[in-house]
Amino acid sequence: MPMRDRILILGAGGFVGRHLARALAQRGERVIAAGRSAFDPAAAGIETQVGELRAPQDFLPLLARSRAVVHLASASTPGSTAAQPLLELEQNLRPTLALLQALQEHPATPLLYVSSGGTLYGAQDDRRADESAPVSPRSYHGAGKIAAESFIAAWCSQFRAAATILRPSNLYGPGQTERAGFGVIPTAFGKILRGEALHVWGDGSAMRDYLYIDDFIRLCIAVLDAEPSRGSRVVNACSGASVSLEALFAEIERVTGRRLQRTYDASRAVDAPRVNMDASLAREIYGWMPDTSLHEGLRRTWEWFGTTRH
Numbered sequence: 001m002p003m004r005d006r007i008l009i010l011g012a013g014g015f016v017g018r019h020l021a022r023a024l025a026q027r028g029e030r031v032i033a034a035g036r037s038a039f040d041p042a043a044a045g046i047e048t049q050v051g052e053l054r055a056p057q058d059f060l061p062l063l064a065r066s067r068a069v070v071h072l073a074s075a076s077t078p079g080s081t082a083a084q085p086l087l088e089l090e091q092n093l094r095p096t097l098a099l100l101q102a103l104q105e106h107p108a109t110p111l112l113y114v115s116s117g118g119t120l121y122g123a124q125d126d127r128r129a130d131e132s133a134p135v136s137p138r139s140y141h142g143a144g145k146i147a148a149e150s151f152i153a154a155w156c157s158q159f160r161a162a163a164t165i166l167r168p169s170n171l172y173g174p175g176q177t178e179r180a181g182f183g184v185i186p187t188a189f190g191k192i193l194r195g196e197a198l199h200v201w202g203d204g205s206a207m208r209d210y211l212y213i214d215d216f217i218r219l220c221i222a223v224l225d226a227e228p229s230r231g232s233r234v235v236n237a238c239s240g241a242s243v244s245l246e247a248l249f250a251e252i253e254r255v256t257g258r259r260l261q262r263t264y265d266a267s268r269a270v271d272a273p274r275v276n277m278d279a280s281l282a283r284e285i286y287g288w289m290p291d292t293s294l295h296e297g298l299r300r301t302w303e304w305f306g307t308t309r310h
Contacts, residue, residue, distance in 0.1 A: 006047070010073045010099070022041075025044060032049060053073075071114065085143075092144050093148060096151065112166065112224060117129075117168055168237040169277055172213065174301055175213070192259075198260060205245070208242060209241065210239060210297070211237060218288065219282060226285075226286065235285065239294070255298045
């Protein structure tokens with residue numbers, strides 16, 4: 001029987017996955033990094049698995065060697081599956097349910113699932129949403145996250161398993177490349193470098209919370225280090241300080257010393273006007289607090305971004 005001494009990361013080729021795999025490997029963990037396409041692990045002690053994982057039997061050989069699973073894989077954004085709910089089913093829900101079916105044979109393996117805060121909470125007042133706040137997804141992407149969370153909770157109930165569901169706000173930082181629909185910060189930096197205008201949905205008043213990647217990785221590791229607790233637990237991950245898009249753009253201009261040109265269009269139905277989150281539970285359970293200011297996080301990201309683009 002193989003030793004179950006590895007941490008399996010699904011979606012390891014993505015922005016968060018690459019950071020987490022490296023951070024775990026640097027502290028001596030043995031990591032299985034699984035992704036849809038080839039990627040550079042960039043650290044010793046990381047075993048890569050490239051390919052689609054869509055059926056329970058695809059996961060079983062990996063679970064047989066893993067002491068914990070981190071589910072980061074996501075193939076959609078609120079915009080990319082707008083008006084196409086079946087895409088959300090095929091791209092995200094089906095692989096997640098296949099994983100849960102495979103985990104039925106390994107119920108003692110704790111699961112860390114990275115969901116979403118920015119697409120689930122939609123409060124339009126100044127109150128911060130904690131984990132007990134009602135969720136109101138506007139997009140099929142957000143609805144898919146809620147569905148996945150519910151299936152994970154059902155798995156935990158049926159098989160006395162343990163899962164932690166992290167709901168991060170908007171993550172950013174070095175290593176986040178510019179991709180259509182993924183991250184306003186790298187998109188804005190790319191536009192600045194090319195002297196192009198950024199297209200903005202809405203008038204710039206939409207409020208969002210931005211969390212620096214290193215802070216989020218610290219929380220993921222704290223979850224993995226903690227003694228698993230049976231059942232499904234939801235934990236917010238955020239900076240706790242929402243800012244408007246216009247305020248974000250102004251900070252980006254201060255950091256870069258350049259003007260960000262922009263154009264404006266009507267708001268999209270999938271976008272909430274305000275997302276205000278509270279991370280008190282993460283502090284209570286894990287002693288976690290973010291310690292990177294928006295200015296400092298943007299400065300580090302711009303430094304990386306400008307270097308890699310030239």
